[in-house]
Amino acid sequence: MVGVVPDRVQRAVALLDLRGDEVVLEIGPGPGAAAELVLARHPGVRYVAVDRSATAVARTTARNRAAVDRGRLIVRQGDVTDPDLADTVGGPFDVVLAVNVNVFWTRAACTEASALAALLVPGGALWLVYETPGGDDGRVLDGVRASLAVPGLGAPVVVREGVVAVGARRSRAGW
């Protein structure tokens, strides 16, 4: 049985539109709810979760102990701003997800977005999803768009239904 999953996480997982055989990378899983939901719904999915916080790593691991033990979930401590991110997470990935990870809207995090795009298979999707209870959607949207305006990512898709979400696919034609 899946534990309590916040509405923003449920909406984020729905946006991924998974077939069920993907390899997924999540940046900033926090307590690990998205991993739990995805792995419960899709027995064929493999998942890597990376958080800079040791507490988040411990919580994600504890919440998803069975998936970790079966090798379906790898949890690593790391920072998306780390230039050696690829060494930490492996890849390539079909989908990269981050929910409420602020670095992508508080500044133009183009280096980080490029690093994540490089971890995607051609056509793979990067989704950045935010809950904005204060209603400050515009600032978040502008910031995320600026971060995603990098070579190798296609035109962003914006979703504003309970969350502010921006998705972009890695170009199939290369960089």
Ligand SMILES: C[S@@+](CC[C@H](N)C(=O)[O-])C[C@H]1O[C@@H](n2cnc3c(N)ncnc32)[C@H](O)[C@@H]1O
């Ligand atoms: C606000 S919490 C959101 C947790 C979860 N995604 C959710 O929506 O419930 C943000 C998480 O991202 C992690 N985080 C923030 N910045 C990060 C970074 N630069 N690299 C890796 N993890 C980061 C934090 O440690 C924290 O666990």
